[in-house]
Amino acid sequence: MLKSYYDGIEWYDYLIFLVYNCIFTYLLYSLGDVFFNIAKKSLRIFLLIFQLYFFIIITDSFFNFLPYIYDSQYYSYMISSGQYPQTNPENVIVLYYLSLFIGLISLNNPIIYIFINIAIYIIALFTFLKSWRTIFPNNYTAVEKIFPFLCLLFPAGLLYNTAPLSEAYILFGFALFFSGFLKFFYHKKWLPLITGSIILCAFRFQLLYFVLPVIFFLALYRLKTNYMVKSALFISGITLVFLIFRFIIVDEPFTAEKLAELRNTNLENAGQYVYGYASWHSYSDMVSDNIFYIAQFILSPLPIFITHNPASTPLPLLDLIFTFLLLAILVLNFKTIFIHFKPILLLALFYLILFGTSEYSLMDAIRHRMPIVILVMLMTAGPLENYFQRKKLQHNE
Template identity: 30%
Template sequence: MKLYYENMELWDFLTLPFYFLFVYLVLIWAAKSVLLPDSKYLNLHFFGLLLFYLTIGLIDFNFKLIPFFPDTNLFTRILETGETPFNQSIGVRIGYKYLAIPIYQLSLRSIYNYFLFNICFLHLGLIFLAAAFNQFYAQSDVWVQRFFLLLGAVAPSILVYSFTPLRESYFVLALGLFFYGLSKKNLLNIFLILGVLLAGILRVQLLLYFFILFFVQYLHKKKLSTGLLVVLLIFAIPVGYFSLNFLSQAILNIRITPESLSLFRNLQRLEYFESGVTYPEVFWTSWFDVILDFPGLFFQFLLTPFPVIIFIPFWTKLAYFADGLFLLFLLFVAIPIFSDWRKYSVWLLFIGIYIGMSAFFEFHLLGAVRHRLPATLLLMALAAKALAYLLTKYRWIFRY
């Protein structure tokens, strides 16, 4: 039995319906507040979703359906003891401690009630992301948000992280709040600020990503001419590099140079080498070396656990395999969107920037699946748009 199930009692199951109802009402309230009007569907979707997830959780209690990650023991002990080891990151010692522990107490120290809050935060993040995509592209077709919510309901990573006491639910909520704020006319708003604050106390690396996206969206809103954009980029690239280098040193204690990036990856790789699923060593002495390796790192991060620059028997790791298949499905479905890349160029840029930044720092093959989640969710929005387009185009089939 998993560590966090060992203290389960009858009281945990008796309180479950009350938390179920609370989470359902919160999700419905949020969805109806920010999404396109679609009351009947939203009521049915979230009720069915919570029943489906609760069934998965109860099956996992007896049959170990959800994998047990190496970090799970650590986070379970933090929840149960209220203490965080000093050698952990700020995101664990501060963010997780002051977010997760109060939620666990609010759950009456019941892991199933806590998992319902996990589900709540994950799907709140998805609601805000769907609303952000609606606002970015002035969507009026409810099928886009319907498909997005449906994809989110069956996404393997969302299912898995709903039933683990890790930080992913908070990350997804931070991402959703930030993107919803980014889609507003006024870029400085409460949603964006909340997303930045939440990311800052949980995983400071996300702040670098949010900083770049804010700058990209600011330029996009200005609707500048191509010539002026080129001039601005010529000046912005060195300024951006020195700014990111400063932030990287201040936050991560890493200089953005080929040598330091190479050393960081290789040292981390050594620590996890015995796991057998680390990336190969890199030997970067110039930016040309980095450029040569970048395509392989980019696509390995994107397509993990499938082989690009390294092979593992991916079919033996079912959760990671399922997530990889889901990503391939999203890429396949989104092909019509890629053909109209000019219209969705900014959203595609958001995805590319995240994958590019993460690929530089990733050193663990299976860790890439976990850290790829934000890119998967952004890609999900494009796949939802493509599915809505296909439904409209081939709706005549369902008449017969």
């Protein structure tokens, strides 16, 4: 069955799509060249990503080969009708108000909304690169050469930016947050971190649980005081989080059974591909299961907890292979990467633990791990460029 957001496309709509293609291509080229100062060769790769995604969407409107993503119905409805879907969770309320403005730009057409999303996604990638150049200028040339190619090969980028979804905005918010994180850690600049945090959490409110601890630990790390005071503040912060979780979120005795009940309640309305029904009777049960939840987060769509044929979801399977290759490069160059990019590794690890233990859907795991995969792409781009240069020298000899 053809996806609902393709309904009603007329022949002249494709001419309008081509006009928007030209507009967005020009805007992306101008932004990349003037504002982000990206090298021409790298910029062409980013523009190729936009054109490739554009072509795939147009082709999919005829042959319907891309997988249908359930959440796309919400955003398609918001753009085409200008109304908020009552069945949708409240965490997209900011995107709803944003969609009123985007609806004007896109002529209330979900397909043009997808093109806008792709442009936002490309700008997010620009932002990641610019933040890298600001902090790691010596490593930037190598990263600028390889990172665009990795983005071109990124299956999750294709899967979740060729449907009317919100991933592009979340990645843009994460790119701003990441830029602020680096600027505060290395240059003690608060404003970019706070701005990026607000924008990121506006697009996905649940990320507040990720952002607030990061800000707290950064502030603690940069605080000019002795270790006794820092230790006291650290313990106070952990206690505060515990109390909030106990009396506001759970509002019941903080037991393994209650936490299992909370997780299982979320799973009941999570649709297809859910995993990880909990039966915890002790905290040791919870810890051992969470280790497997993190593994499932990394390995999705390979099944650990449910029966699923990964070959039936080829793009998610390709994304796993792509992620595995990146992780292999990271492991092989771990010493160098750890020395130069320790804060980024710790940020990615915290994200992995936080969202790996709270995830419960194979397909959502792929979407939600996209930010840390992009961070791994940035960290491994330098070693990859060095490898290609060595091979080139050997070939010339």
